[in-house]
Amino acid sequence: MIVRAPRRIIAETAVAHSALLETLRKNLPEASLQVVDRIGDGWGRSPDVVEVVDFRGKFLKSCPGTRCYNCCGYKILHLGTQCSIDCAYCILQAYLNQPNLRLFGNLDEMFSELSGFLSQNRLGLHRIGTGEFTDSLLLDPFTGITRLIVPFFAKTPNAVLELKTKTNFIENLEGLDHGGHTIVAWSLNPEEIQRREEPLSATISERLEAARWCAAQGYFLAFHFDPIIDYARWQSGYGQTIERLFEAVDPSRIVWISLGALRFMPDLKPIIKARHPSSRIIYGEFIRGLDSKLRYFRDIRAEFYGFIADRIRRADPELCVYLCMESDDIWRDSLGFCPDERGGLAPMLDRAVEKKMGIAPVTDLGFGADKPRASE
Amino acid sequence: MDLRFVALSEIDLEDSGFEVPSFCDWSRLRDSLGRFGILDPVWLCERSARYSVVDGFKRLRWAKENGSRRVVCLIFESDWAERDVWIRRIEKKIFEGDINPAEKARIIGVLAKLFGPGQIPGAFLSSLRVGGRGETIGKWVKLSCTGSQMLGALGGGELCERAAIEIADWEQTDLDLVLSLLRALRCSDSIQVEIVERVKEIAIREQKTRAEVLTMEAFGEVMTSEELNHREKTRLIRELLAQLRYPRLSWRRKRFEQDVEALGLPRGARLVAPEAFEGGGWQMQLSFSRGEELRKILRATLPLVESEKLEEILGRR
Ligand code: SF4
Numbered sequence: 099m100i101v102r103a104p105r106r107i108i109a110e111t112a113v114a115h116s117a118l119l120e121t122l123r124k125n126l127p128e129a130s131l132q133v134v135d136r137i138g139d140g141w142g143r144s145p146d147v148v149e150v151v152d153f154r155g156k157f158l159k160s161c162p163g164t165r166c167y168n169c170c171g172y173k174i175l176h177l178g179t180q181c182s183i184d185c186a187y188c189i190l191q192a193y194l195n196q197p198n199l200r201l202f203g204n205l206d207e208m209f210s211e212l213s214g215f216l217s218q219n220r221l222g223l224h225r226i227g228t229g230e231f232t233d234s235l236l237l238d239p240f241t242g243i244t245r246l247i248v249p250f251f252a253k254t255p256n257a258v259l260e261l262k263t264k265t266n267f268i269e270n271l272e273g274l275d276h277g278g279h280t281i282v283a284w285s286l287n288p289e290e291i292q293r294r295e296e297p298l299s300a301t302i303s304e305r306l307e308a309a310r311w312c313a314a315q316g317y318f319l320a321f322h323f324d325p326i327i328d329y330a331r332w333q334s335g336y337g338q339t340i341e342r343l344f345e346a347v348d349p350s351r352i353v354w355i356s357l358g359a360l361r362f363m364p365d366l367k368p369i370i371k372a373r374h375p376s377s378r379i380i381y382g383e384f385i386r387g388l389d390s391k392l393r394y395f396r397d398i399r400a401e402f403y404g405f406i407a408d409r410i411r412r413a414d415p416e417l418c419v420y421l422c423m424e425s426d427d428i429w430r431d432s433l434g435f436c437p438d439e440r441g442g443l444a445p446m447l448d449r450a451v452e453k454k455m456g457i458a459p460v461t462d463l464g465f466g467a468d469k470p471r472a473s474e
Numbered sequence: 475m476d477l478r479f480v481a482l483s484e485i486d487l488e489d490s491g492f493e494v495p496s497f498c499d500w501s502r503l504r505d506s507l508g509r510f511g512i513l514d515p516v517w518l519c520e521r522s523a524r525y526s527v528v529d530g531f532k533r534l535r536w537a538k539e540n541g542s543r544r545v546v547c548l549i550f551e552s553d554w555a556e557r558d559v560w561i562r563r564i565e566k567k568i569f570e571g572d573i574n575p576a577e578k579a580r581i582i583g584v585l586a587k588l589f590g591p592g593q594i595p596g597a598f599l600s601s602l603r604v605g606g607r608g609e610t611i612g613k614w615v616k617l618s619c620t621g622s623q624m625l626g627a628l629g630g631g632e633l634c635e636r637a638a639i640e641i642a643d644w645e646q647t648d649l650d651l652v653l654s655l656l657r658a659l660r661c662s663d664s665i666q667v668e669i670v671e672r673v674k675e676i677a678i679r680e681q682k683t684r685a686e687v688l689t690m691e692a693f694g695e696v697m698t699s700e701e702l703n704h705r706e707k708t709r710l711i712r713e714l715l716a717q718l719r720y721p722r723l724s725w726r727r728k729r730f731e732q733d734v735e736a737l738g739l740p741r742g743a744r745l746v747a748p749e750a751f752e753g754g755g756w757q758m759q760l761s762f763s764r765g766e767e768l769r770k771i772l773r774a775t776l777p778l779v780e781s782e783k784l785e786e787i788l789g790r791r
Contacts, residue, residue, distance in 0.1 A: 372609065381679045383720050385750035395723045396751050427754050431789065441522065 099266055099298035101180055101239050104148035104199065107131045112205025118241060119150050122201075123354045145182045148237065153202035157211045158226070164386035167423040168437050170356075171444030175212065175232040175259075177243060178202055181233045181262055184235030186295040186374040187325055192366050199232070203218035209250065216254055218415040220365045223448045223459035226251075226344035229283070231261025236265055252277025256303065258451055260320060264299035266308035271315060274474045278455055281353050283314045283320035286343065288335025290326050293376060302339060306346035313351040318455055324358035324422055326402045329393055333405060340409040349414035353446060353454045357403050361393040373392060388425070396428060404434035418450035475554075477515060480547045480770065481557060485635050486524040487517075492563060493531050497576045497622070498627025500532050509537045512545055517566075518786070519550035519559050557588050566603045575638060576629030578602055582611065582619025616642040620649065629724055634663035640670045648684040655688065657709045658697060672715040679719070679783060687718070726751060733787045740774035756788060 107129050109119050123131065129148075136147050157176050163169025167449045178201040180190055202208060216224065228234045228247070239242050244261065250261040252275050260281045271282065284305045287295075290434050292302055321343060345448070360379060360418065361372075367380050384392040393399065407419050420443060421429055426436035438442040452458045506513075509628045518531030527534060557761055567573060573581070582604060591611050604610060617624070617638055627633040633656055637701050641652055645739050651769065652673065656666055677684045696702065696710045717724040727747075734745050742762050748755040758775075762768040778784065 378541055378678055381675050383722055385720075385723065385752060388753050393752075395720065395726075397726060425753050 099304055101267065102145065103129070103240065105118045105129050106144070107148055109133050109150040109203065110137055110152045111135050113150050114202040114214055116205065118201060118203045120206050121151065121242050122148070122240055125242070127236060128172070129340055139195035141243045142341065145314055149198050149200040150203040151173040151200055152204050157202070158215050159389040163423065166419070167425050168429065169423065170420065170447055171225070173226045174223055175226050175228045176202070176231060177208065177228050178237070179231045181236055183233060183236065183296065183298045185299065186377040187360055189366065190434055191363065191369050191373060192363065194474070199237065199394055200235065203299055205246065211249070211282060215223060216257055216435050217445040220256065220463055221460050222256065223451060223457065224257040224471055225260065225447060225451065226257055227260035227262055233263050235263040235267040238270050239267050241269055244406035245274060248274045248276050248280050249369070251279040254279065256457065258455060258457060262322065264296060264305065266300040266304040268308045268312055270448070272313060273318065275315060277456065278318065281320045282309065283322060284309055285322045285324055285340050287323070287327065288339050290331070290335055291329065295327065295379060300340065306342060310346050313347050318353050319347060320353050320355065322356045322358070325354055325360035325408070327359060327360050327379055328398060340406065340413070349417055350454070352417060353417040354420060354450050355410055356422045357406055359392045359394050359399045361423070363391055367392070367441065374403045382439045399424070399427050400431040403428065408434055418446065420446065476549045478547065478549060478551070479544045480518060481544045482522055482527060482534070482542065485518060485534065486522070487534060487538065488525055489526045490526045490531070491526060492560070494567060494577045495625065495629070496574055497580050497626040498574060498631070503532055504536060507533065513538065515546045515548045517550070517563065518547045519554060520552040528559055528594045529566060560584055560588060562675070564598065568598070572735045573602065574629050576625040579614055579618040579625060579628065580616040586611060586615045596692070613639045614641040624649060624653060627657065634666050636663065637666040638672045639766065640667065640674065644684060648688065651685055651688040658770065659711065660704050661665070661708045665708060665712065668790040669711065669715060672719050672724050676715065676718045715751055723750060732789065737783055737787065739778060743775045
């Protein structure tokens, strides 16, 4: 995959002297810099622009699950928005008022919020990921954020970091003290879908090659068959990708594999139609789900999940496979059980972390630390 | 501009360059002209030896049919640029109100020529209730070039505006087929849009041409039936399109109906699947009017509920 270097940096005054901007300037010597008081919305889309803003919201958010479907209890670390990989199905296309790559320059505040959260929540296990509102590694060659964040997580007793990407921009991960607390995750699809719907991303071979390299560096891995897309040859397509996955990496390094069929808010349909006129993904057999998103009719989803889970189990019957945002009946139909029968989805994933990474949820902080004293 | 009487012989009644055809019945106007004559001056412009009509095509047609020799006209002299005449013509049309979709298409087509599709002044677009997006304007422009069959259906109210916009860029064969289907069905605007969208999406999904979808045998059987009225035809066509667009869901629905029938629930008991079989919200509905009736329904229902058949129905795929 070719790194597309931004040619123009627009930064807000408040972060004009931030370490992030300095790193960007160093790594993008050709890029012009414009400093403005405030970057508003609607500056017009340009893949060449990267905006660096002083982020005033919460850096740490809960995964936007809904009550109708099982949610994994994941936390999102919000480091920036938008992505220039421009997958046909990407939800970020709906954020029309902020179309450009945007980074949060006040990383010191991000780290202090993260430290604050972890010190106030010393029990349990925190699974935290960065790839929700952007690709985790897309701009890493220029920002070097992983060089700060990966060692940070290495020192946390009960948190793991998941970097989700469709790139192979892993150079910065080399030689980092990750302490076995970082999972590098790739979203996977058949080659045909990658070429058609994610053409600017790394190829499946590049992703698997990158995963193999990360495993060799001692990183743990995860994979997400998400979004699974219905097309005529889906069985052979997904079957082949799974075969290639297990040829490329040792299943013992894989903490989990998630499965999620394509789903999107109805408002995204006309946007996809206009921006990706040759894509056929919106013409699938969609129904309106309980969360109002368009989802494939449940029998189609159950068939995808059953097939893919079966192929994964053939390679490693013990591997943690979970469904992203699905109801109990789909779980039972495709995987043969529902999360509640195994204590819930979040504990299932915690157990996968404990088993593969050796990081157990903290259940007791020791005498007096979290219990009321007798005199209180 | 000058107001004067002009003899009909001085007017080129064949020149329709400025015409904005409405394609609709004008008997009400005829009626008024018959009673009161021409109340509003006709607009003409000096372009060649004879005057060209700018506004008042119907009034002049009436005048000719009724043997009038001269009519009162507002004249745009030869130094008026065609563009300026058009702008005034459109402005007048907008302020008269009641522009039908066929007229709207023609007006947008002209505006796109005068200003360029992306540069049409917002005041015109908002008065015409057209979004300023290039894609929408492009579709209206295409619509303006579709020919009298399509514009006639649009002006005559047989085809709604939203459906027309959807099909504006279809090939002529597809247009002809869908128009004859919609004309025969005489269905509501929302059903027209549904039909057009379904045909389009099925063609993309199945990698067929729209004409291939529209000429499927099953459609032909419905449309040529002499027993069915247009409402029944509409219902069957919609069902067929739904089956083609949602084959798996349709199959499951049909199977569910068959299974429930085979289960033999007593009268008064009804098994209801969740919407699109999504989630676990199945329902068993019991309707009764007396306690004894309920007890009877329950006694007959319980063994069926205990049977494996029920599990099969709930879990079938
Ligand atoms: S890689 Fe992810 S974030 Fe980027 S465009 Fe694709 S789906 Fe969106």
